[in-house]
Each structure stands twice: as C-alpha cells, then as structure tokens.
Amino acid sequence: MxxxxxxxxxxxxxxxxxxxxxxxxxxxxxxxxxxxxxxxxxxxxxxxxxxxxxxxxxxxxxxxxxxxxxxxxxxxxxxxxxxxxxxxxxxxxxxxxxxxxxxxxxxxxxxxxxxxxxxxxxxxxxxxxxxxxxxxxxxxxxxxxxxxxxxxxxxxxxxxxxxxxxxxxxxxxxxxxxxxxxxxxxxxxxxxxxxxxxxxxxxxxxxxxxxxxxxxxxxxxxxxxxxxxxxxxxxxxxxxxVPVVQQPVARCYKVSQQLTRTGEAFILHIPDDTVNFTPFSKGELLAEDGDNKQVVQQETEYVLFPNRLVAPGLRAGLMLAEIPHP
Ligand SMILES: [Zn+2]
Missing domain, CATH: 3.40.630.10 (Zn peptidases)
Structure with a gap:
C-alpha cells in the first residue's frame, strides 16, 4: 500500500x-x-x-x-x-x-x-x-x-x-x-x-x-x-x-419514496436478505407504524438499502422507480 x-x-x-x-x-x-x-x-x-x-x-x-x-x-x-x-x-x-x-x-x-x-x-x-x-x-x-x-x-x-x-x-x-x-x-x-x-x-x-x-x-x-x-x-x-458511447448502458432510477423508521412500533416488511433492486408490485405493504402504512405506489418499485435496524428518524430503505436514461 x-x-x-x-x-x-x-x-x-x-x-x-x-x-x-x-x-x-x-x-x-x-x-x-x-x-x-x-x-x-x-x-x-x-x-x-x-x-x-x-x-x-x-x-x-x-x-x-x-x-x-x-x-x-x-x-x-x-x-x-x-x-x-x-x-x-x-x-x-x-x-x-x-x-x-x-x-x-x-x-x-x-x-x-x-x-x-x-x-x-x-x-x-x-x-x-x-x-x-x-x-x-x-x-x-x-x-x-x-x-x-x-x-x-x-x-x-x-x-x-x-x-x-x-x-x-x-x-x-x-x-x-x-x-x-x-x-x-x-x-x-x-x-x-x-x-x-x-x-x-x-x-x-x-x-x-x-x-x-x-x-x-x-x-x-x-x-x-x-x-x-x-x-x-x-x-x-x-x-x-471518456469514449463517447452511442448506446447508454446503465439502467436509471429515481427515488420514489423513502422508508423512514418512525418509532419503536415501526415494522419493515422487507426481509433482511432482500437484495438491492428487488422489484415490488403496486399495493404491496412495505412498512407500517400503527395506522401509518407505506405501500408501493407505482406499478413497480425497486428497493435499495433496506435496513430495519436503524435508529428512529433514520432511513430504513429507499424505493425506486425506473426512468429513461437522461
Ligand atoms: Zn458505504
């Protein structure tokens, strides 16, 4: 080194x-x-x-x-x-x-x-x-x-x-x-x-x-x-x-919603072993805290960095929607 x-x-x-x-x-x-x-x-x-x-x-x-x-x-x-x-x-x-x-x-x-x-x-x-x-x-x-x-x-x-x-x-x-x-x-x-x-x-x-x-x-x-x-x-x-690429290769996503650990009663319904970019379908329950429920809003959303073990107030995951290459 x-x-x-x-x-x-x-x-x-x-x-x-x-x-x-x-x-x-x-x-x-x-x-x-x-x-x-x-x-x-x-x-x-x-x-x-x-x-x-x-x-x-x-x-x-x-x-x-x-x-x-x-x-x-x-x-x-x-x-x-x-x-x-x-x-x-x-x-x-x-x-x-x-x-x-x-x-x-x-x-x-x-x-x-x-x-x-x-x-x-x-x-x-x-x-x-x-x-x-x-x-x-x-x-x-x-x-x-x-x-x-x-x-x-x-x-x-x-x-x-x-x-x-x-x-x-x-x-x-x-x-x-x-x-x-x-x-x-x-x-x-x-x-x-x-x-x-x-x-x-x-x-x-x-x-x-x-x-x-x-x-x-x-x-x-x-x-x-x-x-x-x-x-x-x-x-x-x-x-x-950088060589000019004719065909952009990367898939592009925007953050559609953030899952935030709201408090002690917060439940993340995404299993610990879920890999990044796993797709979820519209209406699926992602997280809840009492009456407050977060569901998939777009046709398909993809999860990024799911983590239920964060402190209250912090991000427990991001949901993504695919977008065209800019
Ligand atoms: Zn890191």
Missing part, C-alpha cells in the same frame, strides 16, 4: 507533511486527508474519497493503487485533488462506524448528534472540503467510493444526490465507463457526503457502490479493475478521455 493509506490505517501522523511528487506537490492536511496539486495550471478539482464506512475496504485498496501510480509518475495529474479516507478510526477497527453512520451526518446534520468520533469527523471533513473548494479550480467533481453490505441485482451502481440542473453527459458517461450498471437519482437533499458537496459546492457528485464489502486483503481486486482504470484515465486525461 502507498504511504498515505498505510500511515492513516496505522493512526500515525507523518513526519513530513508536504513534498513533491512527479509533476505535483502534495500536502498532508489532516488524518486521512491529503491534497495533490499539479505544477501545471489545471481547470478542475476533484474530491476522491473512500472509507466513509470503515468496513468497506476495496475502495481504499483501489485508492491506494491509484496513489501508487501517481507517485510512480505513471499518471500525469490534470486535476487539483483532495484525497479523503473518510473514517480512519472505523477503518482501523474494521467497523462500519464507531458510534453513528458518518454518511448520514453531512450538511450540518452532525450538530444533532451526541459528541463522538463521527460527529467530529463530519465537521472536520466539511471544513476540509470547504477549504479545498475555496481555492481550487471551479469545475468540481466528487467521487465517493463504497461497497455494499448486501447482494444486488446490479452489483455496481451509483447514487447521485439531488441536483436542480441536468447532469452533464460526460459525468454520467464516465460513471458508466467505471463499470456502474445502474444510476439512482435522489430527488430531495440528504445527509450523505456527496449530497454535501453537490448542495453546497455545486459539485458533480456520485456515491459509487462498487461491489460487496470484504476484509482487507480478501477483496478480488479484478472485480474492481474497471473502476480503477476509469479513475486512472480520469486523473491523467480528464473527462475528455
């Missing part, structure tokens, strides 16, 4: 906090946060993050491989890049999180949580990203890499935050080049890291779900090669490197 990832996983602060790489200068900013700035003038900024959930190791390994390639000079960096390992303490312990799910706390939602690892981390990451975007080039992307806990009918997919404007074709095409088979479009703001960068900094942001979570060293990295290759192309050549 490259030094930055190694140092972060060991919980160490590097002795040297800035230096020169091939064609760029680097600066260690915080635990798990490093900035790479090319010597040549560039027009684009990228936040590249992984490990927001500490048990999702494959993206951290991909990131490490990409950083290795940068430091070996195999990629001529054409973006100002902020690399973020989201939750170092959770990564060190191999847990999804220490106290609370970090990826529900962004956009200032951390203020409503008890003090703890994730609350402090959400605040710190918001500041780090704000500081980066305040003095980096104005074309902004954010790619946040994850792996899912459960199986999925689309093993690799992207979840895109709510956005008023249309999504540029080059961005969606790059996501497809990275191997994503489905794209899910949120319709309302949320507390994820990508929602934060999209809403506050108008970044083109995507939460990339790249496959199933395994412990460090047990990931079949071949399964992730499309994502790594696409990242290396992107960092070295920019979005222009």
């Amino acid at each position: 490259d030094e930055f990832v190694q140092t972060t996983l060991a919980g160490l602060v590097p002795a040297q906090k800035k230096g020169e790489g091939p064609g760029f200068r680097w600066q260690w900013l915080e635990q798990g946060v490093i900035r790479l700035t090319p010597h040549s003038k560039v027009t684009r900024s990228l936040v590249l993050s992984a490990g927001i959930h500490g048990n999702e190791t494959a993206p951290v390994e991909i990131l490490s491989q990409v950083l290795d390639a940068l430091w070996r000079g195999e990629i001529v960096l054409c973006w100002d890049v902020l690399v973020v390992l989201g939750n170092p303490l959770a990564l060190q312990t191999g847990k999804r999180y220490q106290a609370c799910d970090l990826n529900r706390m962004f956009g200032g939602r951390w203020e409503a949580f008890e003090p703890g690892t994730e609350r402090a981390r959400a605040e710190l990451l918001e500041q780090a990203v704000g500081g980066f975007f305040a003095n980096s080039p104005p074309v902004r992307w954010h790619l946040d890499m994850h792996t899912a806990i459960r199986g999925s009918l689309h093993p690799r997919f992207g979840v895109l935050p709510a956005r008023n404007a249309a999504w540029p074709a080059a961005f969606l095409q790059w996501l497809e080049m990275a191997g994503l088979e489905a794209l899910v479009f949120h319709q309302t703001p949320g507390g994820t890291f990508t929602h934060f960068t999209a809403q506050y900094y108008d970044a083109l942001s995507c939460t990339m779900e790249l496959g199933k979570a395994m412990p460090f060293g047990q990931n079949n990295l071949n399964a992730f090669s499309a994502a790594r290759h696409a990242l290396e192309e992107l960092l070295g050549k920019g979005p222009e490197a």
Whole structure:
C-alpha cells in the first residue's frame, strides 16, 4: 500500500507533511486527508474519497493503487485533488462506524448528534472540503467510493444526490465507463457526503457502490479493475478521455419514496436478505407504524438499502422507480 493509506490505517501522523511528487506537490492536511496539486495550471478539482464506512475496504485498496501510480509518475495529474479516507478510526477497527453512520451526518446534520468520533469527523471533513473548494479550480467533481453490505441485482451502481440542473453527459458517461450498471437519482437533499458537496459546492457528485464489502486483503481486486482504470484515465486525461458511447448502458432510477423508521412500533416488511433492486408490485405493504402504512405506489418499485435496524428518524430503505436514461 502507498504511504498515505498505510500511515492513516496505522493512526500515525507523518513526519513530513508536504513534498513533491512527479509533476505535483502534495500536502498532508489532516488524518486521512491529503491534497495533490499539479505544477501545471489545471481547470478542475476533484474530491476522491473512500472509507466513509470503515468496513468497506476495496475502495481504499483501489485508492491506494491509484496513489501508487501517481507517485510512480505513471499518471500525469490534470486535476487539483483532495484525497479523503473518510473514517480512519472505523477503518482501523474494521467497523462500519464507531458510534453513528458518518454518511448520514453531512450538511450540518452532525450538530444533532451526541459528541463522538463521527460527529467530529463530519465537521472536520466539511471544513476540509470547504477549504479545498475555496481555492481550487471551479469545475468540481466528487467521487465517493463504497461497497455494499448486501447482494444486488446490479452489483455496481451509483447514487447521485439531488441536483436542480441536468447532469452533464460526460459525468454520467464516465460513471458508466467505471463499470456502474445502474444510476439512482435522489430527488430531495440528504445527509450523505456527496449530497454535501453537490448542495453546497455545486459539485458533480456520485456515491459509487462498487461491489460487496470484504476484509482487507480478501477483496478480488479484478472485480474492481474497471473502476480503477476509469479513475486512472480520469486523473491523467480528464473527462475528455471518456469514449463517447452511442448506446447508454446503465439502467436509471429515481427515488420514489423513502422508508423512514418512525418509532419503536415501526415494522419493515422487507426481509433482511432482500437484495438491492428487488422489484415490488403496486399495493404491496412495505412498512407500517400503527395506522401509518407505506405501500408501493407505482406499478413497480425497486428497493435499495433496506435496513430495519436503524435508529428512529433514520432511513430504513429507499424505493425506486425506473426512468429513461437522461
Ligand atoms: Zn458505504
């Protein structure tokens, strides 16, 4: 593994906090946060993050491989890049999180949580990203890499935050080049890291779900090669490197309704072993809390991230409706 990832996983602060790489200068900013700035003038900024959930190791390994390639000079960096390992303490312990799910706390939602690892981390990451975007080039992307806990009918997919404007074709095409088979479009703001960068900094942001979570060293990295290759192309050549696809391949969905755990009496009628994108038919009962019942409203809706074990007030699942490719 490259030094930055190694140092972060060991919980160490590097002795040297800035230096020169091939064609760029680097600066260690915080635990798990490093900035790479090319010597040549560039027009684009990228936040590249992984490990927001500490048990999702494959993206951290991909990131490490990409950083290795940068430091070996195999990629001529054409973006100002902020690399973020989201939750170092959770990564060190191999847990999804220490106290609370970090990826529900962004956009200032951390203020409503008890003090703890994730609350402090959400605040710190918001500041780090704000500081980066305040003095980096104005074309902004954010790619946040994850792996899912459960199986999925689309093993690799992207979840895109709510956005008023249309999504540029080059961005969606790059996501497809990275191997994503489905794209899910949120319709309302949320507390994820990508929602934060999209809403506050108008970044083109995507939460990339790249496959199933395994412990460090047990990931079949071949399964992730499309994502790594696409990242290396992107960092070295920019979005222009994306070959123009005549036929978009990804299936597209929008969030049709959210299932929220309303209280202790809340029952989720979706079994624990249900895989992502499982279809449900109009009228099927999805969740209930006393008289309050949530049913499938469209002809067919597809479930994403069902989880009955969330705290009251948090998301117990999303329901999706298929839409044409934008
Ligand atoms: Zn995750």
